[in-house]
Amino acid sequence: MKSIKLSLSLALIATMAFAEEKTSDIGMSANMSITSNYVWRGMTQSHNSAAVQGGVDLDYKGLYVGVWGSNVDFSDDKNSLEADVYAGYTGELEGIGFDIGAIQYIYPNMSDEYNFAEVYFGLSKEWEKFGLSAKYSVGVDTDDLDPEDYWEVGASVKLPYDIGFAASYGDYDNIGTNYSVGLNKSFEKFDLSVAYIDFNHDTDSSSDEDNVVATLSFSF
Template sequence: MTHARRCCLALAAALSLAPLAASAQDNESPYSWNITAVSDYLFRGVSQTDEDPTLQAGFTYTTPVGLYAGVWGSGVDFGPGDPNTELDYLIGYGVDVTDKVNVDVLLNRYTYLGASHQNYNELITTTTFAERYKLTVAYSNDVWNTRTDGWYFALGGQWPLPHEFSLNANVGRSTFEKGVAKDYTDWNVGVSRQFGLFNVGLGYYGTDSNGRYNSGKLADNRVMLSVGIGK
């Protein structure tokens, strides 16, 4: 079975939920969904698909009080054999603290089909200021299922450009205990534009020398293109 076919089969559960959300035309619908094609799946500056393109899909249900739950999937390629698919399960809560500040707390379960020894949990908090700036702090006590603590800190922003384009930028720092990997910095800058339900993005991503030491060419600087549809 080809890598692409395995990805499509593994994402079927998430994709099958998309029509349910698409049928809800109300802008206040509790359902949201997305299907995206990417030229590379980059996680904190590092390719998860051996620099190849893949499909990704997600589905989320949000309650009126801000609690939400969802599933997200993507093709991956870490070398010969499994896994070929990442499937994440998430539950979280988002609340507007003030008119300009939103706080979101998310528990994410990273799972890898056929390679459960790589599964792990991460708690991710995101604080959004004035709808443009985001501060992210994430923690796992078992990063990559290594029984090692791992932290991620990031600061990002998004700004409007002429002709309905947006400029976005982010810088993050990953730190680890017990020497499982070197602490490293990742960054990205890009532009995107919404066309109805479609979104197109183009960005430039990179890591510092420690990132490249950890992951080799998979952490090299690169351009990534994404084309998605969602609501």
């Protein structure tokens, strides 16, 4: 009887340990930020006004899912919110990081024809004081919308006093190109960044944009 009880106890302990190990493999993080202007791919999404943003992410051995939201203002409609839902897998192969996934952009107060999705693939490489990245996003066609593809390349440099420099260039098919240069600084769980962002439309019917954006982010 004692041996049976001992076996049951060991089995229970092993099961609990396995469950605890599985639970510990699941990571959860959240983020919040305040920005002077919500600029996406070079274009303001908040009518050149401030925005409050936040999201939650879950990850398990490279797999991840997340939600993110922000207030928006397109001036000529009633929408005031953007909500994004995404999932993917990230890892590293031969020292090169990769990220593949899909994202759905949702505007709750607008008709369904404004909502759209993308699938994306990104690569990154980090050295001691330098980093490179590239990402390609493919718009998913629907009956209501035929979103364009977008690609972007970026570089980062670690400067003295734990200050970072970042630059990027992106091309949104048939819409326009953008570039950004900026500085960032981390303070424990806070991140402060300031960037100059320029956008050039492909057509004369829309105005080009240039913005200086300051963002304070908090992660936990």
